[in-house]
Amino acid sequence: MRYDFIVIGSGMGGMSAAALLAKYGFRVLTLEAAHVPGGCSSSYVIKKDGRKFVFESGATTIVGLDDHQPLSYLERELDMKFPVVELNPSMTVHISGKAVTRYKHRDQWIRECYDKFFAGTSVDVERVSAFWKLVFDLSDFVWKVSERNAAFPPESVSDVWELYKKNPIGDFPKLVYLFTSAFKVMCDYGLDASDDFRRFCDEQLMITAQASCEKVPMLYAAPCLAYTSSSNYYAYGGMISMMNALVEKYQSLGGEIAYRARVTHITQLRDKTYQVNTESGNTFEARNLISNATIWNMAEMTDGKLQCHFQKLSKKFPFGWGAFTMSLAVENTLPDDLSLHHQLILDGKVPFCNSDSIFVSLSMPDDRERQPDGTRLLAVSTHTKPDVWFTPEDYAQKKSVVENFILSKIEQTIPGFSREKILFKNASTPKSWQEWVYRKQGRVGGIPNTLEKNVFELVGAATPFKNLYLVGDTVYPGQGMAGVCLSGRNAVYRALQHELPPLKLSTPTRSLEKKLETTPEW
Numbered sequence: 240m241r242y243d244f245i246v247i248g249s250g251m252g253g254m255s256a257a258a259l260l261a262k263y264g265f266r267v268l269t270l271e272a273a274h275v276p277g278g279c280s281s282s283y284v285i286k287k288d289g290r291k292f293v294f295e296s297g298a299t300t301i302v303g304l305d306d307h308q309p310l311s312y313l314e315r316e317l318d319m320k321f322p323v324v325e326l327n328p329s330m331t332v333h334i335s336g337k338a339v340t341r342y343k344h345r346d347q348w349i350r351e352c353y354d355k356f357f358a359g360t361s362v363d364v365e366r367v368s369a370f371w372k373l374v375f376d377l378s379d380f381v382w383k384v385s386e387r388n389a390a391f392p393p394e395s396v397s398d399v400w401e402l403y404k405k406n407p408i409g410d411f412p413k414l415v416y417l418f419t420s421a422f423k424v425m426c427d428y429g430l431d432a433s434d435d436f437r438r439f440c441d442e443q444l445m446i447t448a449q450a451s452c453e454k455v456p457m458l459y460a461a462p463c464l465a466y467t468s469s470s471n472y473y474a475y476g477g478m479i480s481m482m483n484a485l486v487e488k489y490q491s492l493g494g495e496i497a498y499r500a501r502v503t504h505i506t507q508l509r510d511k512t513y514q515v516n517t518e519s520g521n522t523f524e525a526r527n528l529i530s531n532a533t534i535w536n537m538a539e540m541t542d543g544k545l546q547c548h549f550q551k552l553s554k555k556f557p558f559g560w561g562a563f564t565m566s567l568a569v570e571n572t573l574p575d576d577l578s579l580h581h582q583l584i585l586d587g588k589v590p591f592c593n594s595d596s597i598f599v600s601l602s603m604p605d606d607r608e609r610q611p612d613g614t615r616l617l618a619v620s621t622h623t624k625p626d627v628w629f630t631p632e633d634y635a636q637k638k639s640v641v642e643n644f645i646l647s648k649i650e651q652t653i654p655g656f657s658r659e660k661i662l663f664k665n666a667s668t669p670k671s672w673q674e675w676v677y678r679k680q681g682r683v684g685g686i687p688n689t690l691e692k693n694v695f696e697l698v699g700a701a702t703p704f705k706n707l708y709l710v711g712d713t714v715y716p717g718q719g720m721a722g723v724c725l726s727g728r729n730a731v732y733r734a735l736q737h738e739l740p741p742l743k744l745s746t747p748t749r750s751l752e753k754k755l756e757t758t759p760e761w
Contacts, residue, residue: 268496277482308382598620
């Protein structure tokens with residue numbers, strides 16, 4: 240059977256594209272290597288002593304549902320709602336013995352920032368306010384511009400002309416912040432007077448842009464620094480509940496999904512269509528292909544000119560962070576009013592990881608879909624360079640050292656947490672992530688967004704190959720559920736420039752071979 244589109248991977252980027260294409264009436268097949276959807280935006284089950292626990296893939300927040308943001312766009316286009324509840328405040332940042340609350344209300348956050356970082360210094364609250372008002376203004380600008388400019392990054396002269404026509408001339412002066420670092424702007428306002436504030440910005444950007452404020456352009460840093468002033472959410476039942484809702488909508492529109500269908504090889508045929516082979520020996524063909532695989536994985540999954548292209552991209556962007564993650568189930572001795580997200584900014588680096596902070600996400604105390612009564616779950620993550628974990632020497636010892644270091648820091652910082660209350664724990668390295676979600680070297684943060692990359696060097700949804708498109712965290716705009724959802728919207732826009740939608744919706748087809756599993760198993 241030949242499809243209009245094959246989508247490789249059911250992460251948020253792939254499923255966003257697949258669902259939109261199904262809505263437009265195309266025959267779409269999504270191939271997912273795991274037995275459940277979501278990729279890095281998913282959850283997994285551990286059963287212990289007859290009890291079921293649903294853990295997140297990693298510590299993370301959910302944003303993107305405000306006006307002009309990608310998940311909000313997806314809800315409107317698909318006439319659906321994600322099953323989430325809002326958090327406010329969303330996060331507490333722990334630094335130098337201080338607990339800094341990331342309030343959603345902008346004026347309240349400005350006051351908190353001044354009190355925790357600048358009170359008693361020569362920096363007045365007006366300068367702190369001016370800096371954050373610029374951040375908020377640029378953040379709002381970036382979301383609005385991203386919403387109306389699906390042809391970004393530009394791939395041709397016609398794209399540049401489209402961008403010029405779609406954007407008011409008054410917006411163009413803001414583009415100077417593409418070439419100015421967040422640290423430079425911080426210095427312009429005199430906020431480098433607080434070393435703790437510099438460290439705070441560095442670590443907030445590390446979890447959102449994968450680089451420090453000295454390296455991230457201010458225009459990209461703004462929405463990353465301001466994201467806790469957007470609406471932040473929690474998904475009861477885990478992020479898998481969001482992905483299941485999206486898959487259900489996709490299937491209701493006639494889309495097909497096959498689980499345990501790991502793609503091993505992609506070939507562009509002579510007629511410029513695509514042939515996709517899976518590990519189980521199945522072969523599928525489509526006129527168009529959308530890949531949620533990383534650029535590094537694509538270099539191994541393709542052949543011929545496709546492979547040469549992705550090998551060049553991989554050499555151009557050789558680095559991506561990995562993550563050391565932990566999943567903990569504990570007796571619930573944590574306060575009910577505790578923030579659900581915590582960033583611990585350290586005075587020294589995590590051993591073997593080259594990371595200066597630890598991120599912790601908690602489950603809601605009443606989330607019975609994820610945990611039995613009287614227990615809570617923690618998802619913990621810290622950055623690490625992947626190479627450290629792909630040498631067999633002392634692997635178990637290094638893992639144990641990092642695990643104990645992280646637990647000691649959480650015990651010192653999170654109220655009510657005690658190692659004595661741990662029911663069970665599980666730690667994962669980039670090696671684990673490579674085996675679990677098949678990402679080369681376990682890289683899970685995409686490509687760091689730094690000043691070295693100009694607009695025309697960004698990896699976008701379009702490729703040099705007819706009817707081949709990319710989504711996910713290694714293409715613009717990068718990581719996070721909102722970011723990869725936007726990449727899915729952009730890929731569909733590119734595809735529709737070359738593919739006219741059918742005149743009416745295709746008849747739903749669910750006739751995949753029986754050997755392919757089409758229902759997630761829990």
